[in-house]
Amino acid sequence: MxxxxxxxxxxxxxxxxxxxxxxxxxxxxxxxxxxxxxxxxxxxxxxxxxxxxxxxxxxxxxxxxxxxxxxxxxxxxxxxxxxxxxxxxxxxxxxxxxxxxxxxxxxxxxxxxxxxxxEPLEPEPSPRATLTDGLVDVGERVGALWQQQRLLLGFIGLTLTTLFVNLLRPWRWRLTALVSHVHQTGLNAVPIVALLTFLVGAVVAFLGATVLRDFGATIFTVNLVAFAFLREFGVLLAAILLAGRTASAFTAQIGAMKANEEIDAIRALGLDPMELLVLPRLLAMMIVLPILTFIGMLSGILGGALVCIFMLDISATQFLTILQRDIPLNHFLVGMVKAPVFAFLIAVIGCLEGFKVTGSAQSVGEHTTSSVVQSIFMVILLDAVAALFFMEMGW
Incomplete structure (x- = not known):
């Protein structure tokens, strides 16, 4: 026609x-x-x-x-x-x-x-999917995943190089942008992190008490809550919340700048987008996540303590005594050590997906979704590997 x-x-x-x-x-x-x-x-x-x-x-x-x-x-x-x-x-x-x-x-x-x-035109029937087509699709997805991981490793290398170079040049530090991102990603996230970990702590205490009651060992609910939040839940829940809340914001912000050609304008002015856009966000995340992890640990333990006090007849003094006597400091250190690593991964993935935006609103949405999924997946995967490593090391 x-x-x-x-x-x-x-x-x-x-x-x-x-x-x-x-x-x-x-x-x-x-x-x-x-x-x-x-x-x-x-x-x-x-x-x-x-x-x-x-x-x-x-x-x-x-x-x-x-x-x-x-x-x-x-x-x-x-x-x-x-x-x-x-x-x-x-x-x-x-x-x-x-x-x-x-x-x-x-x-x-x-x-x-x-x-x-x-004779109106009818759509051609879609061909039936065969085993070969399925294998081809799996191969394409594996290849795309491999390319994505290579790109992520390259971007991590570029980020570390820029970070080390700027550490030796204090006059190039962008403190205003750093403080702004710390406020946006950290202070504004404190209520939701505290509330979520508090509720999860209460749930863990309920479940632990339900199982341990059959063995007459409800007193060990204190140990369960402390171990869970000091080693795993405190840092994991805070990291997942920041992956959904902050990584998506980083991708949308940088993606919108990419779509509006603002990043090209930054390069035309002789400025480095890595130094201007990535480093403040990265450092802010590495400062904020350990603080939120500590708040999450306290809130989770507080939620478990309230359940123990009001449901299990364990007094607050007894709860604190068990924490001080039976919970070693290394459990707290294990949880805190993982926080900067998770923060680095979340910030890098969020910024990388922003730079991958091609220029349309649909692309911004797709890469924002991708940054959240990748961040959560990498955080959980790395946490599982770290749990196995610390268990084998006896830490």
Whole structure:
């Protein structure tokens, strides 16, 4: 259909006649339907009214209706569509037989429009998925994952290089941006981290008490809550919350700048986007996550303590005594050591996905989603590896 849109060159005004003089007309004479003038998009509204009035007076088009197209001076796809509605798709498909004097280009256009209207195009059935197609899809996904990890490792190397270079140049530190990101990513996240870890601490205490009650060992609920939050839950829940809350913000901010060509403008000014955009966010995350981890540990233990005090008849003094006597300091250190590593990964992934935005709003959304998924996956994977390592080391 697109190729037939060029059949409009003969509809231009010639010989001083105005466009209105060449407008298409429809008349009935001696039982014949006379079509004249330009049946083009410019006159579509008036022609549509004429066709509607004729069909209202004469009814549906008949196959034996005599039609005279000799007065047709201009035709495009819009006009052909009206003519097919006027005459009927079946007769118009045989236009070469009863309108042999019509130029071939117009005959072809009318036949094409009639054929499409008579036999609407149906979507091709999708091919059945085979085992080979599934293997190809798996291979493509594995290849894309490998390329993504290579890109992540390269970006980590570039980030570390820029960080070490700037550590030796205090005059290039961007303290204002650093403080702003610390406020946005840290202070604003304290309520949600504290509330979530408090509730999870209460749930862990409930579950532990339910299981340990059968063995007469409800007192060890204190140890369970302390171990869980000092080693795992405190840092893990804070990191997951920042992955969903902050990594997505980093990606959206940098992605929007990429889409608006602001990063190109930064490079044109002789500035380094890594130094200007990545390092403040990275350092802010590495400062904030250990603080949020500590707050999460305290809130989780507090939630467990309230359950022990009000549900298990364990006094606050007894709870604190067990914590001081039976919980070594190394459990706290294990949890705190993981916080900067998780923060580094979350910040790097969030910034990298922002730089990968191609320039559309859809791309910003896709990479924002990707940054959250990748950050949470990498945090949980690294936490599992760290748990196995510390267990084998006896720490």
């Amino acid at each position: 697109a190729s037939t849109d060029h059949v409009t060159t003969d509809s231009a005004p010639t010989g001083g006649r105005s466009l209105d003089d060449r407008a298409g007309r429809l008349a009935v004479e001696d039982g014949r339907l006379l079509v004249s003038g330009d049946w083009v998009l410019a006159h579509h509204g008036a022609l549509k009214d004429q066709v509607a009035a004729h069909r209202q007076a004469a009814g549906e088009p008949s196959a034996d209706q005599a039609v005279d197209l000799s007065g047709l001076t201009g035709l495009d796809t819009a006009g052909a569509r009206l003519l097919v509605a006027l005459v009927g798709a079946e007769p118009m498909a045989d236009v070469r037989q009863w309108a042999a004097d019509l130029p071939r280009a117009r005959q072809a256009l009318l036949e094409t429009v009639a054929r499409v209207l008579r």
